[in-house]
Amino acid sequence: MSGSVRSTGAVARLSSLPGVSTASDMAAATGRGPATGRLLPVRPELSAALPLGGLRRGSTVSVRGSRALLFALLAEATTRGSWAAIVGMPDIGAVAAAELGVDVRRLAVVPAQGTELLSVTAALLDGLDLVVLGDGLLARHALSRQQTEKLTARARHREAVLLAADAFPGAELELRCTPGRWYGLDESGGYGYLRERAVTVHGSGRGAAAKPVRVSVLLPGPSGGVAAPHSSGTETSRVREAG
Amino acid sequence: MPSHVAFPGRVLVLWCPDWPVTAAAAAAGVSPHVPAAVFAGNRVVTCSAVARRNGVRRGMLRREAQSRCPDVAVLASDPARDARLFEPVVAAAEELVPGVDVVRPGVVAVPVRGAAAYFGGRNSPDAAEHAFSERLAEQVSATAGVECQVGIADGLFAALLAARRGVLVPEGRDAEFLAPLPVAELDQQGESTTEFVDLLRRLGLRTLGRLAELDERTVATRFGHEGVLAHRIARGAAERPLSPRRPAQELAVEQHCDPPLERVDTAAFVARTLADRLHAGLTAQDLACTRVGIYARTEEGEERHRVWRSARPVTAHGVADRVRWQFESWLQAGSGGRPSSGVVHLRLVPEELVHGAALQLHLWHGAGAAGGTEDDPGTERASRAFTRVQALLGPEGVCTPVLTGGRGPAERVEFVSWGSSPGKPGEQAPWPGRLPAPSPTTVPARPVPAAVLDDERRPVSLTARGALTSRPHSVAVEDGVARNITGWAGPWPVDERWWDSAAEGRRARIQVVTTGDGPALLLLLREHGKPRWIVEGVYD
Numbered sequence: 001m002s003g004s005v006r007s008t009g010a011v012a013r014l015s016s017l018p019g020v021s022t023a024s025d026m027a028a029a030t031g032r033g034p035a036t037g038r039l040l041p042v043r044p045e046l047s048a049a050l051p052l053g054g055l056r057r058g059s060t061v062s063v064r065g066s067r068a069l070l071f072a073l074l075a076e077a078t079t080r081g082s083w084a085a086i087v088g089m090p091d092i093g094a095v096a097a098a099e100l101g102v103d104v105r106r107l108a109v110v111p112a113q114g115t116e117l118l119s120v121t122a123a124l125l126d127g128l129d130l131v132v133l134g135d136g137l138l139a140r141h142a143l144s145r146q147q148t149e150k151l152t153a154r155a156r157h158r159e160a161v162l163l164a165a166d167a168f169p170g171a172e173l174e175l176r177c178t179p180g181r182w183y184g185l186d187e188s189g190g191y192g193y194l195r196e197r198a199v200t201v202h203g204s205g206r207g208a209a210a211k212p213v214r215v216s217v218l219l220p221g222p223s224g225g226v227a228a229p230h231s232s233g234t235e236t237s238r239v240r241e242a243g
Numbered sequence: 244m245p246s247h248v249a250f251p252g253r254v255l256v257l258w259c260p261d262w263p264v265t266a267a268a269a270a271a272g273v274s275p276h277v278p279a280a281v282f283a284g285n286r287v288v289t290c291s292a293v294a295r296r297n298g299v300r301r302g303m304l305r306r307e308a309q310s311r312c313p314d315v316a317v318l319a320s321d322p323a324r325d326a327r328l329f330e331p332v333v334a335a336a337e338e339l340v341p342g343v344d345v346v347r348p349g350v351v352a353v354p355v356r357g358a359a360a361y362f363g364g365r366n367s368p369d370a371a372e373h374a375f376s377e378r379l380a381e382q383v384s385a386t387a388g389v390e391c392q393v394g395i396a397d398g399l400f401a402a403l404l405a406a407r408r409g410v411l412v413p414e415g416r417d418a419e420f421l422a423p424l425p426v427a428e429l430d431q432q433g434e435s436t437t438e439f440v441d442l443l444r445r446l447g448l449r450t451l452g453r454l455a456e457l458d459e460r461t462v463a464t465r466f467g468h469e470g471v472l473a474h475r476i477a478r479g480a481a482e483r484p485l486s487p488r489r490p491a492q493e494l495a496v497e498q499h500c501d502p503p504l505e506r507v508d509t510a511a512f513v514a515r516t517l518a519d520r521l522h523a524g525l526t527a528q529d530l531a532c533t534r535v536g537i538y539a540r541t542e543e544g545e546e547r548h549r550v551w552r553s554a555r556p557v558t559a560h561g562v563a564d565r566v567r568w569q570f571e572s573w574l575q576a577g578s579g580g581r582p583s584s585g586v587v588h589l590r591l592v593p594e595e596l597v598h599g600a601a602l603q604l605h606l607w608h609g610a611g612a613a614g615g616t617e618d619d620p621g622t623e624r625a626s627r628a629f630t631r632v633q634a635l636l637g638p639e640g641v642c643t644p645v646l647t648g649g650r651g652p653a654e655r656v657e658f659v660s661w662g663s664s665p666g667k668p669g670e671q672a673p674w675p676g677r678l679p680a681p682s683p684t685t686v687p688a689r690p691v692p693a694a695v696l697d698d699e700r701r702p703v704s705l706t707a708r709g710a711l712t713s714r715p716h717s718v719a720v721e722d723g724v725a726r727n728i729t730g731w732a733g734p735w736p737v738d739e740r741w742w743d744s745a746a747e748g749r750r751a752r753i754q755v756v757t758t759g760d761g762p763a764l765l766l767l768l769r770e771h772g773k774p775r776w777i778v779e780g781v782y783d
Contacts, residue, residue, distance in 0.1 A: 066783050067684035083625035085641075093780060094644035094656040095682040106622075108629060108661060109642045116635050123635070127628025129621070179783070182756045182763055185730035190711075193679060193732045194754050194763055194782060220782075224680030 040077040040129060040161055043101065045217050045226045049175060049201045051209040055163075057129075058156040062168040064135075065177035067092065068100060068219050069201060070165055072226045073175075074130055075101030082106065085124045088113055088134035089165070099224030117141045121151055125160045135165040145169055173205035177219070196222050198229055253355035253414065254399050255376060257336060257383060258406035259329075259391045262349025263289040266328040267318035278312050283320035290315075322348065323507075326568030327575055333549070335386035339379055344534060344552035348568070350406075352399055352552055353379070372411055396420065399552065400476045404428055417479030422452025429473050439469050451477040494528070495592040496520045503542050503585025507571050508660065512638040513589060514566035515559075515630060515662055521591050522559040531556035532593035537569050542584035547573060550594055560626075562591065563662070629661045638662070650677045650737070651752075652686045652765065652780045676735065678752070683765050683780025691778040693766055694719045695755075704774040705751050709736045718755055718764065720778055726757040737767070752779065 039054030046069075047053040055061065055073065063070050067089075074084045074097070083106045086092060090111035098104050108128075113120045117137060124131045138148065152170050155162040164171065177199050184195025199219045204212040221227025259265060263281045268291070273279050278294035280287045287308055290299045297312035308315055325348035336351055337343045340358045343351050359368070359375040376393040383391050394405025396412040401421055405412050412420045426443045428451065448454050454462075455477040462474045496517055504510045525532055533556055538548040551557070551565045566589075573582060629641045642658035649655045655677075695703045697713035704712045711734055719725040733753030756763045765780035 068681075068783065071684065081621055083621055085628075091685050091688050092644075093652055093682055093684045093686045094658075095646065095652055096684040096782075097644075098646060099680045099682055104644045104646065106625075107644060108625075109644065109658060110632060110636070110640060111642060111658070112636070112640070114636060119635060120632050120640075123628050123631040126631075127624045127626075179762070182730065182782075185732050185754070185756060190714075191732060194681065194756070196681075197763075197782070220681035224682070 040082060041080060042073055042076050043226045045228055046072060046201070046215070049203045049213055049215040050173065051203070051205070051211075051213075055130075055161045056172070057159040057161060059172045060152045060155055060162045060164065060168060060170065061173045061175065062164045062166060062171040063175045063177075064165065064167065066179065066199065066219065067165070068096065069175065069177045069199070070132060070163065071097040071100040071102050072219060073163065074107070074132070075103075075225070077130060078103040078106040082129035083108070083127070084130035084132065085110060085128050086132040086134065087117070087121055087124065088137045088140075089132070096220075096224075100220060101225045117143075118147060118150070121162075122154050125151070125154045125158050125162065128160060130161050130163065131155070133162070133164045133166065133168075138164070138166050138168065171205065172207065173203065173209045176202045176204075178202065180216075196220060196227070253359075253372070253395055253397060254402040255353045255355045255358075255372075255379070255393060255395045256346070256399070256402040256406040257351050257353065257379060257391050257393050258403070259332065259349045259389050261289050261291055262329065263320060263325050264291045264294075264318065265389065266325045266348070267321070268316065269328060270324055271316070271318055273316045273318070277316050278314060279316040279318055280308055281318045281320050288320050322564070323568050323571045325349065327572040330572035332383055332387045332389050332391075335383045336379060338386065339382045342550075344550045345565075346399070346403070346552050350403065352402065355395055369411070369413065376411065396479075398476075398479055401479055418455060421477060421479055422450060422455065424451050425449060426451060426454060426477075429476065439466070439473065442466075443473075455479075494521075494524050494530070494596075495590060496524065497588065497590035500585075500587050500589060503587045504570070504589070505574070505585040507567065507574055508638060510570040510574070510586070510589075511563070511567040511662055512633065514570070515563040516634070517589060517591055518559045518562035518566065519627075519630070521562060521593065525593065525596075530593075530596045532596055533557065534593070534595035535562055535565065536590075536592040536594045537566055538590040538592065539570075539573070539582075539586045540588040541582045542587050545582050545584070547582065552595075556597055566591070626661070633661060648674060650674050651767070652683050655682075656686075676737070678735065678754075678765075681782065683782050685781040685783060687778060687781075691721050693721070693764070693776045693778050694725070695753075695766060695774070695776050696725065702774045705734060705749060705768055709734065709749060709751065711753070715753065715755060718757060718766070718776075720764070726761055728755045729758055730756040734768070 038057055039052055040057060041054050042050060055077070063073065078084050079101065084102070085108040087110045089109070092109065094104055094107070097107065110120055110124070121131060121133065148169050151162060180198035180200065182194055182197045184192045186192045196218045197220060199217060201215045201217065202212065203209060203215070216229045218227040218229055264279050265275075267281050268275060268279045275291070276293060278291060278297050278299065280290035280294050280299055282288060282305055285305050287299060287301055287303045287305070289301065290308075294312055294315050297315070299308045299312050299315060305317065329345070329348040333343055333345055333351055336353065340353055342354050344353070346352050355372060355375065359371040362371065362375040362378050372395050376395060380391055380393050383389060392406050392409045394402050394408065394410055394412070396402040396405045397414060397417045401412055401417040404424060405420065426440050426448060430437050430440045443454065454474060457474065459471065459474055462470045466473070498513060498517055500513060504513060521535075534550055534552040535557060536548060536550045538546070540546050549569055551569075553561065557565070575581070633640050638660045641661040643661055645657045645659055646655060647657050695715050696717050697703050698716040701713065703715045706712055715728050715731050717725040717727050731753055734751035737750040737752060751768050753766050754763060755766060762781045762783035764778055765782070766776045767779040769775045769777060
């Protein structure tokens with residue numbers, strides 16, 4: 001036990017040297033280029049919530065409870081060259097998406113899909129790595145089970161990832177975000193500004209995701225992106241006054 | 244190796260130095276004596292001669308350029324504007340000689356043979372060319388008021404370089420002229436060969452002559468198609484057309500437009516589908532095109548046309564861009580130049596063809612997709628998907644967010660429809676009063692009213708000094724249930740329309756966190772006589 005602790009310490013020391021990187025870093029670096037991999041990468045803080053550590057191509061994922069989580073899932077893949085489209089969410093905060101790490105130059109928004117939800121989504125799945133269906137879309141369009149299955153099959157066939165900001169029947173993986181407390185506001189009121197929020201991401205699903213997982217992260221973190229949670233003891237003392 | 248075929252004709256290139264700067268400065272009203280540079284992505288794309296004398300160079304970061312030349316005028320890159328302002332120059336050249344091709348904004352190519360004989364009288368061919376080039380340069384500077392340089396050679400690429408140096412390359416001497424020039428010249432503006440040129444340089448092939456000396460087959464095995472193309476260009480044997488005949492008419496594509504095209508964005512949309520069709524037709528026959536003619540007929544039967552030419556085969560994106568620029572110059576021309584009615588018929592004609600076998604990859608990897616991302620197969624695939632969605636929903640059906648300047652969360656983003664050129668990014672400017680990250684993840688498109696009450700259920704407003712009248716205690720969004728506020732911050736005054744204060748009153752923002760782990764809200768106070776708050780953003 002202590003041996004392994006020491007060795008990770010040694011690795012940390014080594015990898016802090018300039019020019020030295022760990023094998024997993026190297027693997028990540030050579031794995032660049034999302035066109036080749038079977039997994040679309042996500043931010044390392046979120047990979048623990050996903051059974052494979054990334055978004056499996058061809059899968060359908062339901063993401064509920066937080067748009068920030070949705071954007072954070074798109075972040076890594078878009079910065080590595082994947083294209084993403086968001087259908088039926090005309091009111092997204094694109095600035096927040098950019099702050100969470102999404103390369104918005106590779107993000108398209110279909111604000112009003114009219115009656116063409118199925119054909120639009122199918123066309124996007126043909127050409128893009130990531131397609132997001134906005135919340136409430138399934139209900140508003142009264143999609144039948146057969147129609148949702150068609151979309152799932154399309155995603156699987158085109159090796160794209162279909163993300164639904166909704167409960168999605170037949171989703172391989174379900175991510176649910178339960179919000180926690182916000183940091184940055186002064187208790188007495190009026191001072192500071194929203195800086196970061198602790199959330200818990202629950203992952204559950206079928207197959208490889210059968211075992212439920214729970215991951216705590218800061219979403220958004222101090223600089224707007226995803227961050228590792230504060231270690232428990234320093235939680236409150238970290239709140240800094242600003243403004 | 245195949246020997247050179249007969250040269251199709253001598254080419255004269257008329258080059259307006261640093262055209263993007265000239266155009267941008269003219270559009271922005273900057274005097275030509277002020278150092279100026281055009282920036283894209285924070286780097287210098289082009290700079291004026293004055294700026295260059297002060298040490299500004301292409302590719303330099305804005306900060307560095309400004310430190311070398313503090314009073315440099317910073318201008319944004321905008322190919323559409325460059326094309327629009329270039330139209331008078333093309334028209335001036337066209338007055339003198341027919342068959343003027345636009346290579347890119349700032350450069351036109353003119354066939355020499357007949358024209359030189361006409362203007363040169365009974366002089367020797369060399370002297371005739373000389374007389375012609377002088378005449379043309381004079382014409383352009385007199386009519387369009389633009390300085391330019393002229394060069395003549397057998398091929399377009401050599402003529403481009405000759406124009407930069409202001410020389411007339413004698414017939415059949417292209418290779419000789421090119422040989423001592425550095426390989427970096429292959430990297431013509433607007434064509435992405437930087438990496439390839441870098442590779443050549445690292446291999447020790449520093450001049451075009453050294454590259455030309457290599458065997459074509461060797462080049463093909465080592466560098467692939469791009470190498471073969473560069474090799475042909477370096478040998479001075481590049482853009483020979485497939486055949487001297489006019490290409491088969493069935494390759495041309497056309498479209499009737501109903502309703503007539505009157506706006507640049509709708510024209511751009513039609514142009515893209517048309518360009519895709521043109522390329523699909525060409526690839527099916529294993530061809531690529533180096534000159535494309537854009538023909539338009541208006542409702543009243545007016546005919547317009549312009550031929551664009553490129554040293555390399557133009558891509559589908561390239562064609563679409565050129566059509567868009569052309570429309571921009573037609574539709575936004577001054578009173579005299581603008582067609583009197585909308586365009587009802589648009590036709591793209593490939594005027595000159597080359598074998599496409601080696602170039603199929605190039606066809607789709609067009610640069611210049613919206614948003615300025617690097618070209619790659621993913622982008623091409625995505626843009627085809629977007630085009631399909633646009634065909635279903637119309638041009639506004641697919642938008643990309645462009646971050647711009649502004650303070651409020653809604654002002655900081657502009658959604659532009661896919662394929663149209665984004666507006667001027669204003670992200671660099673400092674925006675005092677902007678809230679720091681994180682920004683709200685939801686920005687309602689329509690104002691959502693909210694009621695903010697204090698613990699005695701009185702509405703919370705703003706005092707004359709910009710403080711809240713009382714502590715906010717609960718918030719109800721759109722007649723919903725009132726939720727208790729557990730934390731809040733602000734108010735931050737919105738100073739934007741302070742001169743309007745009599746009319747609207749000072750506005751201010753607050754952030755609130757409510758009980759029950761509901762999302763945090765960004766609220767904006769609109770009026771404070773009878774306080775009206777709206778939800779400007781939701782953090783969820």
